[in-house]
Amino acid sequence: MTGKPRHMHLFLVIGNVGQHHGAWREPDSGIELADSIDFHAEVAQRAEAAKLDAVFIADHLAMLGREAHAPAQHLEPVTVLSALSMRTESIGLVGSASTTFNEPFNVARQFASLDHLSRGRAGWNIVTSAFGEENFGSDPLPSHASRYERAGEFVEVTKALWRSWDADALAVDRDSGVYARSERVHPINFQGEHLTVSGPLNIPRPPQVHPVLVQAGTSADGMAFASRHAEVVFSAHQGLPMAKRYYDEIKNGAKRLGRDPDSIKVLFGLSPILGDTQKDAEERQRALAGLLNIDYAKQLVAFQLGGIDLTNYDLDEKLPLDVLPDPTTINRRQGRFDLYRQLIEDGETLRRLTEVEATAAGLQVAVGDVERMANEMITYFEAAAADGFILIPPSQRVDGRRLLSEVIPLLQERGYARATYQGTTLREHLGLARP
Numbered sequence: 445m446t447g448k449p450r451h452m453h454l455f456l457v458i459g460n461v462g463q464h465h466g467a468w469r470e471p472d473s474g475i476e477l478a479d480s481i482d483f484h485a486e487v488a489q490r491a492e493a494a495k496l497d498a499v500f501i502a503d504h505l506a507m508l509g510r511e512a513h514a515p516a517q518h519l520e521p522v523t524v525l526s527a528l529s530m531r532t533e534s535i536g537l538v539g540s541a542s543t544t545f546n547e548p549f550n551v552a553r554q555f556a557s558l559d560h561l562s563r564g565r566a567g568w569n570i571v572t573s574a575f576g577e578e579n580f581g582s583d584p585l586p587s588h589a590s591r592y593e594r595a596g597e598f599v600e601v602t603k604a605l606w607r608s609w610d611a612d613a614l615a616v617d618r619d620s621g622v623y624a625r626s627e628r629v630h631p632i633n634f635q636g637e638h639l640t641v642s643g644p645l646n647i648p649r650p651p652q653v654h655p656v657l658v659q660a661g662t663s664a665d666g667m668a669f670a671s672r673h674a675e676v677v678f679s680a681h682q683g684l685p686m687a688k689r690y691y692d693e694i695k696n697g698a699k700r701l702g703r704d705p706d707s708i709k710v711l712f713g714l715s716p717i718l719g720d721t722q723k724d725a726e727e728r729q730r731a732l733a734g735l736l737n738i739d740y741a742k743q744l745v746a747f748q749l750g751g752i753d754l755t756n757y758d759l760d761e762k763l764p765l766d767v768l769p770d771p772t773t774i775n776r777r778q779g780r781f782d783l784y785r786q787l788i789e790d791g792e793t794l795r796r797l798t799e800v801e802a803t804a805a806g807l808q809v810a811v812g813d814v815e816r817m818a819n820e821m822i823t824y825f826e827a828a829a830a831d832g833f834i835l836i837p838p839s840q841r842v843d844g845r846r847l848l849s850e851v852i853p854l855l856q857e858r859g860y861a862r863a864t865y866q867g868t869t870l871r872e873h874l875g876l877a878r879p
């Protein structure tokens with residue numbers, strides 16, 4: 445041991461002009477450019493200059509709520525990440541794709557293509573999708589348990605497809621006319637409960653073999669899935685004790701399955717609201733809250749609480765617990781329901797719930813100056829509650845820029861964040877073995 449701290453692993457969410465539902469209304473939010481490649485590339489290049497492990501783009505398959513009060517979610521991730529592969533050199537490119545509303549052959553092709561185009565920088569956030577079924581036919585959303593069952597098979601299939609070309613399958617022999625050795629390209633013949641896929645993939649083995657597998661389950665099924673399959677886990681919790689408990693459960697779950705706990709990196713979700721001083725940052729938080737469309741934020745909370753009607757509840761009162769449905773009936777996001785139920789039990793008001801939902805989609809919000817933000821991150825890291833962070837700035841132009849140009853350099857100075865890239869692939873940035 446040298447006594448030097450290990451590096452944090454750092455992902456930055458690029459989600460529209462910022463995650464906060466009101467931040468687009470700030471004068472220089474850049475909202476007019478939100479759907480342009482230049483906007484995405486600017487954020488990714490800043491993240492790369494700060495030597496982050498990856499940028500991340502989420503994906504949702506429907507508008508949440510009937511009214512478009514906040515900018516519509518985002519462009520399709522793999523498309524944007526492919527374009528970013530041309531505007532960046534080293535940073536990882538991670539995007540979500542649903543296992544409920546896609547076929548594994550398509551997803552395997554998309555991420556194999558991204559991995560080839562980016563020379564080994566692709567990562568897939570495996571999501572089971574909690575809404576959007578109305579856009580894929582007339583069937584109801586499958587049950588939470590069956591979505592995770594299908595996801596398990598889906599991942600087995602995609603991994604088998606990515607490995608369906610052996611490492612030495614390519615011959616590229618112009619003289620004999622043999623491009624690939626056919627005996628080194630294998631069908632997968634997968635037959636499961638939910639999926640039947642013959643293979644092989646029609647793309648040679650990706651540079652990382654498997655693009656890095658990411659997941660963010662908080663329910664029991666979600667955590668079991670993460671412990672088995674994930675190489676990076678996003679942790680969506682409030683406060684150090686909950687973050688620590690989740691971290692230990694994921695690592696122990698992996699250990700029980702015979703995995704090295706270090707082969708799964710837990711990144712704690714953090715939304716930084718930054719100011720010159722603590723007082724400035726708190727002022728900024730209040731200003732952002734003032735930009736929220738509160739009725740829309742209430743609709744989102746109502747949705748996360750199982751679709752209850754909150755229109756007649758006062759924002760500054762505690763919600764009674766008995767308005768909540770039985771937790772066993774929650775078929776969409778169980779983790780988010782549990783979080784909000786806990787906040788209600790703790791005596792939080794409906795206003796506070798709307799702010800948690802509309803600022804950072806249930807992730808931890810941290811408010812402070814640059815020094816305090818760096819210290820907060822170091823505290824979680826040193827307490828072994830996180831191997832790093834998934835950073836989700838309320839505004840890219842304000843907090844995101846400051847995060848990258850001030851907080852990360854401070855962490856680098858103190859030896860907690862990398863100052864140069866050592867490897868070239870996302871796997872190498874994360875210290876993950878090749879499968």
Ligand SMILES: Cc1cc2nc3c(=O)[nH]c(=O)nc-3n(C[C@H](O)[C@H](O)[C@H](O)COP(=O)(O)O)c2cc1C
Nearest residue numbers: 502503540571573660661662663666678680778779
């Ligand atoms: C940082 C982060 C990013 C996420 N990105 C997506 C996404 O892009 N699409 C999606 O449908 N769900 C996304 N989720 C939700 C998770 O995939 C998962 O559904 C949620 O954490 C609830 O888990 P549970 O179903 O195990 O309760 C994300 C969660 C977190 C914490």
